[in-house]
Amino acid sequence: MGVSEEELDSIREAQALYLPGLFIIRKRAFVGDSGYAPENVAVDVPGRLIPGAGRWSQLADRYEGITPYRFTCAWDQELLASWYVIDENSIAYEIKDVLSGSSYQTATQALVDRVTGG
Numbered sequence: 696m697g698v699s700e701e702e703l704d705s706i707r708e709a710q711a712l713y714l715p716g717l718f719i720i721r722k723r724a725f726v727g728d729s730g731y732a733p734e735n736v737a738v739d740v741p742g743r744l745i746p747g748a749g750r751w752s753q754l755a756d757r758y759e760g761i762t763p764y765r766f767t768c769a770w771d772q773e774l775l776a777s778w779y780v781i782d783e784n785s786i787a788y789e790i791k792d793v794l795s796g797s798s799y800q801t802a803t804q805a806l807v808d809r810v811t812g813g
Contacts, residue, residue, distance in 0.1 A: 714741035714768060714802075719781040736778065742768035744782060744807070754792055754806055761808040764788055774805050787811040 698706075718740045723731040748755035748763040755763040766780050766788065780788045788807035 710741055710769065714743050716742050716744065717783060718742045718766075718768070720772070720774065721779045721781055721787075722775070722777070723779075733779075737772065740768055740772055742766060742780070744780075744788070748806065758791060758808065761791070763791075764807045764809060766790070766805045766807045767802050770802050772803050774803055779810075780805075780807055785811075 719738050720736040720740055721733050722736055724734040726732045743766070745765045745767075746763075747765070749765050755761065766774075768774070774790055774793045776790050776792055778790045780790060782788070787810050789810050791806045791808055794804040
């Protein structure tokens with residue numbers, strides 16, 4: 696027995712309330728002698744950015760000079776350290792670490808550092 700379309704719509708509506716922003720997940724892909732070029736991993740990813748390190752404070756203390764934020768997105772979104780999260784204002788945040796998954800995980804969380812933008 697699968698999930699009905701009505702149940703999926705309800706889940707999506709709830710997700711939109713908790714993850715109000717749309718983000719781009721980007722990595723730097725190696726392109727040979729010319730170095731690296733940006734490559735989008737995912738676009739229009741629902742998510743939320745919250746300033747501060749929160750439960751990441753001990754980890755954030757290991758990085759000097761970062762502006763820590765917590766990024767939250769859907770549990771099945773792939774995130775890797777050194778990738779970037781780009782918000783709707785084109786501000787880039789480098790992913791420093793991703794919270795390990797667990798059997799009850801309902802969201803993916805990452806410690807990110809604001810690296811560009813106003």
